[in-house]
Amino acid sequence: MQLPDHGANPHALYNRLGLMPPASITDFSENCNPAGPPAAVFQQWEQLYPAIARYPDPSGEPFLSAIAAYHGVAQQNIILGNGAAELLSLLAAQYRGKSAILIDPAFSEYEATLSAAGARITRIQAREEDGFALPAEAIETALPDADVLYLCTPNNPTGLLPKRDELLRLIRTAAKHGCEVIVDEAFIDWVGEEHSLIPYLDEFPHVTIVRSMTKLYAIPGIRLGYAIANSERIAGLKRRAPHWNVNAVAARIGALCLDQEEYRQKAVRYAACERRKMMEFLEARSCTVLPSVTNYLLFQPPAGIPADIVFRRLLVSGIVVRHTENFKGLDGRWLRIGMKTGYEMKTLRTALDACLADGTLTFICGGVRSGKSAYAEQLVRTEAEKTGGRLVYIASGTPGDAEMAARIARHQHDRADDGWTTIEQPTDLERVLPQLQPGDHVLWDCATTWLANVAFAGWETGTPCIEQPGCLEQELETLLGTNREIRRIARQLVIVSNEVFDETLNTEEATRSYTLTLGSLHQRIVADADIAIEMDSGIPVYHKGGVRR
Numbered sequence: 001m002q003l004p005d006h007g008a009n010p011h012a013l014y015n016r017l018g019l020m021p022p023a024s025i026t027d028f029s030e031n032c033n034p035a036g037p038p039a040a041v042f043q044q045w046e047q048l049y050p051a052i053a054r055y056p057d058p059s060g061e062p063f064l065s066a067i068a069a070y071h072g073v074a075q076q077n078i079i080l081g082n083g084a085a086e087l088l089s090l091l092a093a094q095y096r097g098k099s100a101i102l103i104d105p106a107f108s109e110y111e112a113t114l115s116a117a118g119a120r121i122t123r124i125q126a127r128e129e130d131g132f133a134l135p136a137e138a139i140e141t142a143l144p145d146a147d148v149l150y151l152c153t154p155n156n157p158t159g160l161l162p163k164r165d166e167l168l169r170l171i172r173t174a175a176k177h178g179c180e181v182i183v184d185e186a187f188i189d190w191v192g193e194e195h196s197l198i199p200y201l202d203e204f205p206h207v208t209i210v211r212s213m214t215k216l217y218a219i220p221g222i223r224l225g226y227a228i229a230n231s232e233r234i235a236g237l238k239r240r241a242p243h244w245n246v247n248a249v250a251a252r253i254g255a256l257c258l259d260q261e262e263y264r265q266k267a268v269r270y271a272a273c274e275r276r277k278m279m280e281f282l283e284a285r286s287c288t289v290l291p292s293v294t295n296y297l298l299f300q301p302p303a304g305i306p307a308d309i310v311f312r313r314l315l316v317s318g319i320v321v322r323h324t325e326n327f328k329g330l331d332g333r334w335l336r337i338g339m340k341t342g343y344e345m346k347t348l349r350t351a352l353d354a355c356l357a358d359g360t361l362t363f364i365c366g367g368v369r370s371g372k373s374a375y376a377e378q379l380v381r382t383e384a385e386k387t388g389g390r391l392v393y394i395a396s397g398t399p400g401d402a403e404m405a406a407r408i409a410r411h412q413h414d415r416a417d418d419g420w421t422t423i424e425q426p427t428d429l430e431r432v433l434p435q436l437q438p439g440d441h442v443l444w445d446c447a448t449t450w451l452a453n454v455a456f457a458g459w460e461t462g463t464p465c466i467e468q469p470g471c472l473e474q475e476l477e478t479l480l481g482t483n484r485e486i487r488r489i490a491r492q493l494v495i496v497s498n499e500v501f502d503e504t505l506n507t508e509e510a511t512r513s514y515t516l517t518l519g520s521l522h523q524r525i526v527a528d529a530d531i532a533i534e535m536d537s538g539i540p541v542y543h544k545g546g547v548r549r
Contacts, residue, residue: 022318031338056248063254084225098147159292316439366535396449
């Protein structure tokens with residue numbers, strides 16, 4: 001399923017996935033300053049409000065003058081935009097029928113705008129094994145055949161800051177081959193103006209630098225950005241830009257924002273502090289984390305825990321992080337977190353603690369009518385009420401005759417009315433995996449029946465598994481592996497089993513073999529379990545974990 005290409009729209013994401021949004025959602029998929037816009041914006045709102053009734057200044061004043069003063073550049077070297085997205089679209093229109101180089105992973109708007117303009121795109125992949133460092137040599141090799149090179153510093157989505165000497169070398173090499181360069185500095189505020197390439201523009205007339213006001217100043221709804229370049233290049237862009245493309249309120253707010261030095265420094269310090277805490281938290285849990293310099297982090301969950309499972313488990317908890325399915329080279333295997341308030345970051349860490357660990361496994365064993373199934377059901381219900389996850393019942397019975405089919409149909413009906421999703425288990429338990437959802441609370445009843453189905457299937461027509469050397473051992477290995485897969489998806493797995501098989505077997509050898517195998521199965525499940533319980537006349541006796549009674 002194609003997920004939205006951008007963050008910051010959580011309800012669209014829940015809708016696309018067919019999930020009911022929780023009452024409370026915290027969105028870590030967008031990466032704006034959690035402090036919100038500068039206080040000056042609200043303090044001066046009464047002075048901003050009257051601008052709604054007047055046409056904006058066609059040149060974008062007072063924002064234009066504020067940019068020129070902030071960067072020490074001439075006004076004719078600046079173009080304003082209705083967000084950096086509009087500027088990327090204007091820039092891409094210059095390359096219709098021409099060749100553009102993109103470095104993956106990259107912001108999706110580069111490809112979207114270039115494709116819409118009819119440009120030919122050459123992709124160069126930053127390699128995961130190199131930590132997604134800028135592939136400078138591969139870029140230099142491709143430059144002779146390119147008309148434009150797109151660079152992002154710091155990179156979105158990795159948060160990495162390319163080395164300045166590498167950037168300058170690439171820009172100089174591009175000039176030798178008549179290749180223009182677009183440099184996206186949307187997140188440069190988070191690392192400092194000293195890392196910007198704007199001071200080098202006099203040397204590089206073939207370079208255009210794009211900046212965004214959205215991220216650090218937390219004004220995404222205003223839509224405000226700008227680009228700085230050679231005056232002739234800027235004049236060409238202005239001829240294609242709509243008149244009054246920056247509204248009057250946005251122009252005034254932009255000027256106010258650039259005057260907020262203390263606000264800027266506080267935001268950078270705060271992001272660095274929260275980023276450090278989050279990196280330490282993730283690394284302590286065996287995640288791979290890239291050394292971001294921005295207000296977001298890109299991480300990969302530890303081996304054996306797929307990113308999409310973590311992503312969906314968090315959604316169930318009302319937490320939205322940024323998926324990476326539309327970033328080439330990340331391919332959904334990584335997740336991105338925007339820095340939020342201290343309270344929200346703590347909430348995220350608590351949720352991640354649960355998501356980065358396997359779901360709990362409880363094993364409950366007992367004799368016939370010992371109360372084990374009722375107790376197991378209550379355990380699952382209690383935990384599901386805490387998380388809002390689905391109640392899933394895996395039943396071991398299979399409809400071998402009309403009577404059993406009727407019992408199963410009645411069983412499914414009754415549980416559906418009681419809020420359960422019932423999966424009638426085939427002999428191959430792994431076939432239930434595609435039917436599970438992250439955050440499920442799963443009750444499997446029971447392991448004894450499963451073993452009987454596996455051991456004696458085909459008894460009438462051939463040699464059953466129990467009489468084939470090594471067959472039951474292999475089935476047990478598959479089952480235990482499947483249980484681990486269930487725990488990687490679900491929050492909770494409760495397994496019920498009888499102490500003995502309650503039917504007389506037809507041979508003494510079959511009885512002995514079955515009993516030994518059942519004992520081995522129980523022991524191995526208990527070894528994996530967090531809690532092991534024996535039911536005695538409705539009373540749970542804890543043999544592992546929980547409260548011993």
